[in-house]
Amino acid sequence: MSLFPLQLRDVVFRPNGRAVLDGVDLTLSGEGITVVLGPNGAGKSVLLRTICGLLPSTGGVIDWGGGSFDPLAVGMVFQHPVMLRSSVIDNIALGLVPRGVGARERRMAAMAMLEQIGLADRANDNARQLSGGEQQRLALGRVWLTRPRLLLLDEPTSSLDPSAVEAVERIVRQIRTEGTKILMTTHNLGQATRLADDIVFLAGGRVREHVSVRRFFSQPSSVEARQFIQGELPWHLAF
Numbered sequence: 001m002s003l004f005p006l007q008l009r010d011v012v013f014r015p016n017g018r019a020v021l022d023g024v025d026l027t028l029s030g031e032g033i034t035v036v037l038g039p040n041g042a043g044k045s046v047l048l049r050t051i052c053g054l055l056p057s058t059g060g061v062i063d064w065g066g067g068s069f070d071p072l073a074v075g076m077v078f079q080h081p082v083m084l085r086s087s088v089i090d091n092i093a094l095g096l097v098p099r100g101v102g103a104r105e106r107r108m109a110a111m112a113m114l115e116q117i118g119l120a121d122r123a124n125d126n127a128r129q130l131s132g133g134e135q136q137r138l139a140l141g142r143v144w145l146t147r148p149r150l151l152l153l154d155e156p157t158s159s160l161d162p163s164a165v166e167a168v169e170r171i172v173r174q175i176r177t178e179g180t181k182i183l184m185t186t187h188n189l190g191q192a193t194r195l196a197d198d199i200v201f202l203a204g205g206r207v208r209e210h211v212s213v214r215r216f217f218s219q220p221s222s223v224e225a226r227q228f229i230q231g232e233l234p235w236h237l238a239f
């Protein structure tokens with residue numbers, strides 16, 4: 001069953017009486033890359049965590065295409081990926097364990113994935129010894145191996161240098177090409193223009209705009225979005 005359209009209706013997250021999400025309405029189709037932008041503290045991470053059930057919303061509805069939430073169809077990668085204290089190959093095969101894939105098959109699939117993400121020569125190294133960029137590639141490969149229908153990426157490149165960012169973006173594009181819907185946050189507006197099909201702009205706990213990337217950067221309709229772009233865009237983007 002399809003998870004899409006994924007619809008959030010009046011979703012609220014109000015811990016201790018303070019509204020972080022204050023009535024989020026959002027509809028996501030099952031294709032492409034949607035980038036969530038917004039100022040610090042806007043609730044971008046909370047939004048992603050609420051969608052995948054890591055945080056319980058305190059109000060509203062999350063409708064998975066009329067069906068029910070399937071945790072095995074949804075993957076998430078965090079800014080600082082979790083690495084088990086074991087080899088690179090064991091770390092990457094991990095996601096296949098709850099899917100009942102046998103040990104031999106897991107190893108073969110993991111090896112093929114390591115080739116794909118350029119870490120085959122590190123297969124037997126301790127995963128915790130990888131660089132930040134390599135760990136992030138591993139985390140993406142681990143989740144990619146499970147072929148999620150929806151992938152949530154929370155600032156996946158925020159602490160990486162430009163070449164590591166480029167490698168991660170290449171993998172994100174490949175995952176998208178295979179038909180996974182991606183919803184990601186970033187503070188890198190250049191990255192948003194490179195990857196996004198559409199932009200969700202979150203401010204004050206609500207979705208202020210949900211438009212194509214071209215429209216967002218060329219004709220932002222809300223004052224908040226205009227200020228955000230003017231304040232954060234370090235160079236002129238030609239659209």
Ligand SMILES: Nc1ncnc2c1ncn2[C@@H]1O[C@H](COP(=O)(O)OP(=O)(O)OP(=O)(O)O)[C@@H](O)[C@H]1O
Pocket residue numbers: 015020038039040041042043044045046047055
């Ligand atoms: N589990 C939680 N319980 C209570 N409040 C939380 C929780 N997680 C986050 N918050 C609060 O929600 C607000 C929004 O946090 P969030 O991390 O979603 O912002 P963000 O838009 O991702 O910001 P940034 O761009 O700085 O990463 C913050 O004030 C944060 O302290």
